[in-house]
Amino acid sequence: MKILVCMKQVPQKDAPLKLNEAGTWIREDVSYEVNEPDAFALEEALRQKEKHSGEVVVITAGPARAMQVLREALAKGADRAIHLEDNAFVGLDAYNTARAIAAAIKDEKFDLIFTGLQSDDYGYAQTGVILAQILGLPHATIIMQIEKTEAGIRVKRELEAGFFQFVDVPLPAVLTIQSGINKLRYATLIGIKQAKTKPMRKVTLADVQSAMGNNLQKIDKMYIPEKSKNTEFLEGSPSEIAKKLVEKLKNELRVI
Amino acid sequence: MAETIFVIVEQREGKLNRVSWETIAAGQAIAAETGWSLEAGVVGSGVSAIASEVAQKKVSKVYDVESPKLEPYTPDAFAHALKSFLEKYPAKLVLMPHTYQVRDFVPKLATSMETTAITDAVGYKYEGGKLSFTRQMFQGKFMADVSFAGTGPCFVTFQNGSFRGDKAEAGGGAAAVETFNVDVPDGVIRNKPQEVFKEAKQAVDLTQAEIIVSVGRGIKEQKNIELAKQLADALGGELAASRPICDNGWLPMDRQIGSSGQTVAPKLYLALGISGAIQHIVGMKGARSIVAINKDSEAPIFEISDYAVVGNLFDIVPPLIEEIKKARG
Numbered sequence: 001m002k003i004l005v006c007m008k009q010v011p012q013k014d015a016p017l018k019l020n021e022a023g024t025w026i027r028e029d030v031s032y033e034v035n036e037p038d039a040f041a042l043e044e045a046l047r048q049k050e051k052h053s054g055e056v057v058v059i060t061a062g063p064a065r066a067m068q069v070l071r072e073a074l075a076k077g078a079d080r081a082i083h084l085e086d087n088a089f090v091g092l093d094a095y096n097t098a099r100a101i102a103a104a105i106k107d108e109k110f111d112l113i114f115t116g117l118q119s120d121d122y123g124y125a126q127t128g129v130i131l132a133q134i135l136g137l138p139h140a141t142i143i144m145q146i147e148k149t150e151a152g153i154r155v156k157r158e159l160e161a162g163f164f165q166f167v168d169v170p171l172p173a174v175l176t177i178q179s180g181i182n183k184l185r186y187a188t189l190i191g192i193k194q195a196k197t198k199p200m201r202k203v204t205l206a207d208v209q210s211a212m213g214n215n216l217q218k219i220d221k222m223y224i225p226e227k228s229k230n231t232e233f234l235e236g237s238p239s240e241i242a243k244k245l246v247e248k249l250k251n252e253l254r255v256i
Numbered sequence: 257m258a259e260t261i262f263v264i265v266e267q268r269e270g271k272l273n274r275v276s277w278e279t280i281a282a283g284q285a286i287a288a289e290t291g292w293s294l295e296a297g298v299v300g301s302g303v304s305a306i307a308s309e310v311a312q313k314k315v316s317k318v319y320d321v322e323s324p325k326l327e328p329y330t331p332d333a334f335a336h337a338l339k340s341f342l343e344k345y346p347a348k349l350v351l352m353p354h355t356y357q358v359r360d361f362v363p364k365l366a367t368s369m370e371t372t373a374i375t376d377a378v379g380y381k382y383e384g385g386k387l388s389f390t391r392q393m394f395q396g397k398f399m400a401d402v403s404f405a406g407t408g409p410c411f412v413t414f415q416n417g418s419f420r421g422d423k424a425e426a427g428g429g430a431a432a433v434e435t436f437n438v439d440v441p442d443g444v445i446r447n448k449p450q451e452v453f454k455e456a457k458q459a460v461d462l463t464q465a466e467i468i469v470s471v472g473r474g475i476k477e478q479k480n481i482e483l484a485k486q487l488a489d490a491l492g493g494e495l496a497a498s499r500p501i502c503d504n505g506w507l508p509m510d511r512q513i514g515s516s517g518q519t520v521a522p523k524l525y526l527a528l529g530i531s532g533a534i535q536h537i538v539g540m541k542g543a544r545s546i547v548a549i550n551k552d553s554e555a556p557i558f559e560i561s562d563y564a565v566v567g568n569l570f571d572i573v574p575p576l577i578e579e580i581k582k583a584r585g
Binding site: 014016017026094095098120122123125126129130132133134138141142160161162163164165166167168169170178180214215216218221222225226227228229230232233234235238239241242245249250253255 | 372584
């Protein structure tokens with residue numbers, strides 16, 4: 001099976017984020033990491049390859065820093081990488097990102113394309129499904145299990161409130177992968193060494209721009225959420241805080 | 257000419273998903289402010305009863321988009337049917353609840369119509385004749401006002417709980433219902449869905465719990481879960497967790513709170529080391545009171561907390577357990 005994994009670099013979970021001066025995006029001088037569901041998507045691709053042989057290709061769209069995500073993926077066992085490298089890729093809406101990815105892989109044929117189910121920055125949860133539509137492929141979302149069958153694959157979709165559903169999907173197909181589908185592996189030292197010699201194809205904005213268009217949606221303004229509640233912060237030493245909190249639980253919230 | 261807002265309600269196996277009333281309420285609010293007309297629709301096979309139910313609300317018309325091929329749900333058939341419908345009855349704005357089903361087909365539908373969807377919105381603004389939608393970014397650390405730059409139709413999905421479903425106004429009389437029979441040609445549907453099922457019998461029903469102590473990534477290690485358990489026991493409450501804890505297998509999946517787990521509304525929700533990602537918040541924001549302990553003073557969970565403690569939970573929880581025991585005698 002030849003599998004493409006779309007990955008994104010996002011700010012680290014506990015990185016302190018600040019708004020830029022225009023109030024339209026964050027200041028980008030923060031630490032980054034791989035978007036968590038994308039890490040599970042990569043792991044699943046590596047496992048499928050180990051079972052059925054084939055090739056795992058990873059792709060990302062982002063500035064030079066985003067290459068780190070690809071390096072880590074190669075170190076974990078991906079065979080080669082594609083980097084759509086430009087600062088402009090950060091500001092694309094999901095439709096344009098999907099169009100850029102589609103253009104970058106137009107000469108390749110994948111059996112499966114994985115994305116994480118959503119990104120920790122925008123959280124649109126759309127790029128994978130849009131990519132499927134652009135490529136004319138069937139898709140299934142929020143996947144917790146993948147089994148190869150004679151006709152294609154059988155996937156387990158997560159639905160709401162603890163419900164699941166198996167769906168038979170013909171290949172090629174696009175799947176969006178849920179966190180927790182598997183247990184992530186660490187890169188080995190030998191893997192990290194080998195990663196340096198693996199192919200990394202660079203794609204510029206100019207290479208794919210003809211396939212793209214104007215963003216169809218625009219962030220007018222970004223801001224810190226207004227508080228919907230009057231939050232009271234309890235301060236002091238741990239034992240003082242414990243006393244204050246118990247007083248609130250007893251007299252204000254009346255749960256003790 | 258007045259523009260049209262079209263709300264698509266969600267049905268599953270012939271039953272209306274109650275979250276649809278929230279979307280109707282959203283549509284009514286936007287219609288009142290913009291002066292646009294509001295219509296609604298349901299998509300499925302033999303779902304005219306749902307169309308009639310929706311027609312009781314204050315909407316100018318309800319469409320019943322029908323095909324035998326729309327049951328069971330597939331993204332291919334739903335996107336095809338709604339595209340056919342919207343080409344015949346154009347709308348300026350198409351609103352839906354942000355459910356797993358909608359997430360599955362709406363990006364495909366919007367792309368097939370060369371337009372876009374603003375997903376997981378929590379509100380809207382109408383200022384100077386311009387409509388924008390508010391959504392959370394960076395896991396709830398920021399909000400953004402997002403507007404459409406294209407020509408439409410513009411698709412918007414609303415997060416659970418963004419509008420009050422019980423505020424959806426009833427109409428003066430039943431609105432007209434029109435059936436739209438759609439042809440879904442062979443070959444359109446590529447996926448074969450099987451029956452929907454529940455993994456195992458849910459051992460714990462957290463929806464009935466009055467007190468919930470919930471743990472997130474801040475608990476750091478599996479062995480520390482015991483500390484949270486002691487706190488829950490001292491309070492006479494249930495132990496729950498955010499998704500990553502259950503993904504790690506530190507607590508069983510049936511103790512997970514959030515969009516993929518249970519939705520709860522206890523008297524007290526005590527969040528330990530939970531940052532408050534959107535997927536978690538939607539499962540617990542209905543709690544009557546929320547207490548959060550987190551080392552990150554900017555954690556989004558504090559936005560919705562009544563009482564907040566910025567600090568290390570491992571310092572605070574042990575004396576807290578002692579004080580609770582004292583208070584309860």
